[in-house]
Amino acid sequence: MTLTLESACEMHPQVALRPEPFGALAYHYGNRRLVFLRHPDIVRVVRNLNQYPSLQAALEGENIEASRWTSFVKAISSLTTSEIIRVR
Amino acid sequence: MSASSLVEQMKSGLDAPICLTWELTYACNLACVHCLSSSGQRDERELSTEQAKAVLDELRDLQVFYINIGGGEPMVRRDFFEIVEHSVSNGIGVKFSTNGAFIDEKNAKRLAAMDYLDIQISLDGSDAEINDAVRGEGSYATAIRAMDNLKAAGFGQFKISVVVTRHNVDQLDEFKALADSYGAQLRITRLRPAGRGADTWNELHPTNAQQRQIYNWLLKHGETVLTGDSFFHLNAFGEEQIPGLNMCGAGRVVCLIDPLGDVYACPFVIHDEFMAGNVLNEGGFTKVWRESDLFTELREPQSAGACASCGAFDACQGGCMAAKFFTGLPLDGPDPECVGGDGEVLLASVPVALNPRPSQDHSKPRKDTVSV
Numbered sequence: 001m002t003l004t005l006e007s008a009c010e011m012h013p014q015v016a017l018r019p020e021p022f023g024a025l026a027y028h029y030g031n032r033r034l035v036f037l038r039h040p041d042i043v044r045v046v047r048n049l050n051q052y053p054s055l056q057a058a059l060e061g062e063n064i065e066a067s068r069w070t071s072f073v074k075a076i077s078s079l080t081t082s083e084i085i086r087v088r
Numbered sequence: 089m090s091a092s093s094l095v096e097q098m099k100s101g102l103d104a105p106i107c108l109t110w111e112l113t114y115a116c117n118l119a120c121v122h123c124l125s126s127s128g129q130r131d132e133r134e135l136s137t138e139q140a141k142a143v144l145d146e147l148r149d150l151q152v153f154y155i156n157i158g159g160g161e162p163m164v165r166r167d168f169f170e171i172v173e174h175s176v177s178n179g180i181g182v183k184f185s186t187n188g189a190f191i192d193e194k195n196a197k198r199l200a201a202m203d204y205l206d207i208q209i210s211l212d213g214s215d216a217e218i219n220d221a222v223r224g225e226g227s228y229a230t231a232i233r234a235m236d237n238l239k240a241a242g243f244g245q246f247k248i249s250v251v252v253t254r255h256n257v258d259q260l261d262e263f264k265a266l267a268d269s270y271g272a273q274l275r276i277t278r279l280r281p282a283g284r285g286a287d288t289w290n291e292l293h294p295t296n297a298q299q300r301q302i303y304n305w306l307l308k309h310g311e312t313v314l315t316g317d318s319f320f321h322l323n324a325f326g327e328e329q330i331p332g333l334n335m336c337g338a339g340r341v342v343c344l345i346d347p348l349g350d351v352y353a354c355p356f357v358i359h360d361e362f363m364a365g366n367v368l369n370e371g372g373f374t375k376v377w378r379e380s381d382l383f384t385e386l387r388e389p390q391s392a393g394a395c396a397s398c399g400a401f402d403a404c405q406g407g408c409m410a411a412k413f414f415t416g417l418p419l420d421g422p423d424p425e426c427v428g429g430d431g432e433v434l435l436a437s438v439p440v441a442l443n444p445r446p447s448q449d450h451s452k453p454r455k456d457t458v459s460v
Contacts, residue, residue: 016179018104018151022097025106027153029181029204034106034153036094 001080001087003055003073008088010050015084017047026084033082041068042075046085049076095333098341101387104150104377106341107316109355112140112171113160113347114450117189120212120223122251122285122292125346125358127160128452134347135367137167143345143367144175146374154181154204158355160347160450163190169198176204185210185249187227188234196237200244208249208275209234214262218255222292235270247314249275252302253292260305264313275314276302278321280356281414281424283446289415299325299427306330321407324400324427336409339364339386343377351376353386356410360447393420400428407431416443 003009011017014030017037024043026035037043045062052058055076059069079085115130116123135143147155155175162168162184175182183206191199191207199205209231213219216228238246248267250256256263260276267274281289294302303322306315310331317332338354345351349367352358364383365376377383395401407423415424416438422430 016151016153018153020102022094025102025153029153029179032154032181032206038094 001077003077003080003085003087005054005056005059005069005073007055008053009055009076009080009085010088011046012083012086017043019043026079028082028084031083033084035079035082035084042072045072046076046079049085050088095335098333098337099335099387099389101340101383104147104152104374105343106153107156107337108147108152108343108345109156109158110143110345111158111160111347111355112162112168113165115164116160116187117164118161118187118224118227119452120210120284121288122212122222122253122279122283123451124280124283124285124356125158125160126283126446126449126451129450130160130164131347131450135349137170139349139368140167140171141174143349143373144171144178144180146367146372147175147180148178150374150377152180154183157182157184159185161187161189163195172202172205176202182206183208183247186234187223188231191234191237193237193240196234196241196243200238200241206247207238207243208247209238210249210251211263211266212251212253213256214259214266218259221255222251222253235272239270245271245273247273247275249277251279252276252294253279254294254298255292257294257298257301260302260309264309273314274312275316277316278318278408278411280408280410282356282358282410284451286414286443286446293425296425296427296429296432299425303330303427318408321404321423321425322427324404326400326403329403334403335405338362338409339383343383345373351380353382354410356408357413358446358448359413359444361413361444362410363447391420393418395420395422395430398422398428398430413444414446416440 015026015028018025023037023039026037045058049058052061076085111125114127116127119128163186172182181204185208188209211231212222219228250263264274279293303325307328320334323329342354344355351364353362364380367373392401395406411424412419417434424431424435
């Protein structure tokens with residue numbers, strides 16, 4: 001699913017994050033998918049998505065520079081395939 | 089971070105394993121000729137229920153998301169359900185391997201009622217003749233009955249786990265059809281010369297032509313079957329890579345806890361040389377995983393040795409450490425099943441009598457032999 005800056009989304013409630021040197025491992029207990037989050041910034045955004053009304057608000061709130069937003073939207077969109085992220 | 093640098097990162101180790109196998113007991117009702125852990129009889133030093141639960145609590149704190157339980161036959165343990173329930177209720181999903189002998193109607197219903205539980209039924213032939221030759225008389229019927237019970241109980245998608253041998257390699261399509269008929273998922277793994285498999289590997293391991301057959305089959309079906317990442321040595325065939333991480337995870341992302349609590353680098357190297365410590369020692373599993381000399385060493389860059397000049401090394405990574413070790417080959421050289429044939433040449437020069445023997449043997453005494 002392709003998300004936009006306006007999308008309101010959240011980490012799936014059945015997902016757990018485990019910090020690792022490269023970022024974190026995300027595991028979905030429902031579909032047993034294991035996904036690598038390869039940067040501490042993306043980990044922080046994913047973890048806190050549900051506290052913000054939109055993806056843009058999350059990126060602003062977590063102090064992600066605007067120049068990186070496009071790649072963050074793409075990365076978070078790709079996490080909907082494994083249902084690590086879902087639309088609220 | 090690119091995919092390859094992620095693999096590099098994983099080679100240098102994670103804070104906790106991704107894939108942890110825990111053999112709960114050496115006791116088994118079967119005596120498969122290729123058993124990786126030479127199982128048969130229970131060892132009186134096996135972890136108690138309380139010790140096992142303490143290990144699970146530690147794994148919970150490490151955020152190990154799931155464990156693979158095996159044996160022996162894990163369901164032989166009287167506290168099997170207690171251990172599994174403790175694991176699942178602490179957020180550690182369980183996938184367990186079984187020959188199915190204890191999955192009667194009642195247990196199938198109990199299993200079907202649990203969350204975060206996967207079951208792997210071992211089957212090494214798509215018919216009784218091929219299967220029972222390896223796993224023992226009646227074991228095919230036992231596995232089928234277990235699968236029927238799971239299906240009737242509404243368990244959902246279980247897995248059928250096949251060790252690919254010279255004799256069942258032509259049955260891959262039939263295994264897939266069998267799995268499909270149960271709504272199950274097929275898992276195929278590589279035969280390793282570990283445990284009793286050290287004695288039967290020569291007769292059972294696929295020929296080079298058959299390895300090409302496995303590679304082609306995986307290119308076609310790889311996305312729909314599980315492999316435990318065990319066939320990466322076949323990538324040296326070259327044209328295309330089979331799905332998976334394509335690296336040896338031993339001590340890096342994978343490890344084994346044996347029934348006594350001894351921690352080994354992977355399920356295929358139950359040998360003193362690959363034992364990193366014991367979960368009962370001070371610091372527990374965490375200290376073994378993070379600080380043991382063996383695991384630290386395995387996370388250092390490994391030498392390609394004799395394979396350094398081979399153009400296929402990037403694809404096959406020199407293959408499987410355990411397969412080399414138990415066939416007496418140097419660890420920094422070709423895999424015994426090197427698809428380029430280099431392993432076979434080397435094997436011919438290794439006197440079989442000098443191969444390392446598995447460090448433990450819990451096989452049941454054979455009735456037709458007398459010890460002297």
